[in-house]
Amino acid sequence: MPKMLMTGNAAVGEAAIRAGCQSYYGYPITPQNELTEYMAANLGRRPGCAFVQAESEIAAINMVYGASVAGVRTMTSSSSPGISLKQEGISYLAACQLPAVIVNMSRGGPGLGSISAAQSDYFQSTRGGGHGDYRTIVLGPGSVQELADLTHHAFELTDKYLIPVIILGDGMLGQMMEPVEFSHEAPEVPPVRQDALRGAKGRPSRFVRTFTSNPPDLEEVNWSLFRRYQLLQKNEVMWENYMTEDARLIVTAFGIAARIAKGAIKQARANGLKIGMFRPITLWPFPGEQLKALSKKTKFFLDFEMNMGQMIEDVKLSLEGAGDVSFHGRPGGVIPTPSEVLRVITRIYYQKGLS
């Protein structure tokens, strides 16, 4: 397959269609409109597929819920303020154990915030986001190619574990153009889940619900979810070690921030500084053991995020005191340059006496 030049937003749309996504529901918000528009143009008129520009993000996520109940692969996308509105629906999806893929091309917050790329939704994404005792799988892509690959992976994961998947991108990833290659063709006959509600034909009627008047029943549901969360932690964590072998200082960063940090690290290496990077790809489950393993060789970490320090909590929890963690963050949708990060890296490297 030849490489195509696409925006991250369009690449997610194309990858979703190739993963057999049959229904997409969205509501306009910058910086993810290209994705909604891609689905309008390329999914809506496909036989057996559905595209609706919903009246709100609340409606869109509930359409996703309905489509998932009916057994088809389904997706919605938005950006930060819209993702807040979807949280009610995500909580219901989690409770009903319904698969769905939710894309957040996040922007600066709080409030209406800015339309520029930011990573301020890490907490919201990795801590469940809505009400109740649940988690979602959270994927943090760092390039347009990875957006495409992880979109496909997201549909596989959500169907396998019956847990909604959040793809936590950002406005920059969504809108930048890069060459991308798709490794799958759209299936001739998209899959329909076995446990779909499609009418009680040849079987007893079924219902999908969350409400119970008997708390122990709900506790069972919580336990069942948590057993699956443990499986995820064991089997599905993804991460990247970049030049960590001999590193004396390891940068921890995800998504677009990791991309910026990589530029800084290359330059630092050229300057003779031994810097590496640990990049979580699954933000939840967080690759904590894999990070902890690195602390055997180095004790110095620099957490870099485009927010005021959110993933750093997982970094510190994972290291369990085994590392000295500094922080550099730029919130609000300000996009730092590699040379800014290089300056921070260099300062900390010398301050900590690592030369």
Place this chain on the structure above:
Amino acid sequence: MKKVFTRPVSLKNAVFHYCPGCGHSIIHRITCEVIDELGIQDRTIGVPPPGCSVFAYYYFDVDMVESAHGRGAAVATGIKRAYPESIVFTYQGDGDLAAIGTTETLHAANRGENITAIFINNAVYGMTGGQMAPTTMLGMKTTTSPFGRDGKLEGHPIKMSEILAQVEGSCYVERVAVNSPANIRKAKKAIKKAFQNQIDGRGYSLVEILSPCPTNWKMSSVRAWEWVDEVMSREFPLGVIKDTTGKRSAD
């Protein structure tokens, strides 16, 4: 011996949890009769709400999925678009459809989603203990309008059926009541037509049903039935509000 009365096949053999004299039980039964008569039990998917009817899936013997409060029309949209062969109905209270779910309802109707809405107007929030609903009568005392609903402060009873009749996508809107055998028969006819419209692919149908809530109205069941005639149906007149199908009610 000729059988003259039996439980509808689509109604499970379960004891209703509804209060004595509650309209929900009657509406469940006649909806199930309609599902039986149209032969659609094996492709019907119901969407009940949070509200007194939250456990409707214990009674309807069809596939059902709980919706979040007010989101029934959006959930139904998702199901119907994913699986157009299904017959999808929402079952919604007045708090659900006319307050928190107004947006989803209006836009589903405007898109002409080919679904059926059964809208239970009992003028209160039943499940949460009798708070004021958007459909509460002026002057009516509820737990959150303890001095009687004052239009200047709390707004007026909202007429969702008339509003929904305004949009292009709705094909049929009728208001009925379940407070007498004659009215119950009319209500059933309307429900049947609303389902038939969906089978015929005509778009959004809604049946609003004035439904007694003796418990929160603090009335006997008999008095509640009378009150529907004397008070409620004056504010919410019964009858067909919109019908673009060119067909008379089924049978």
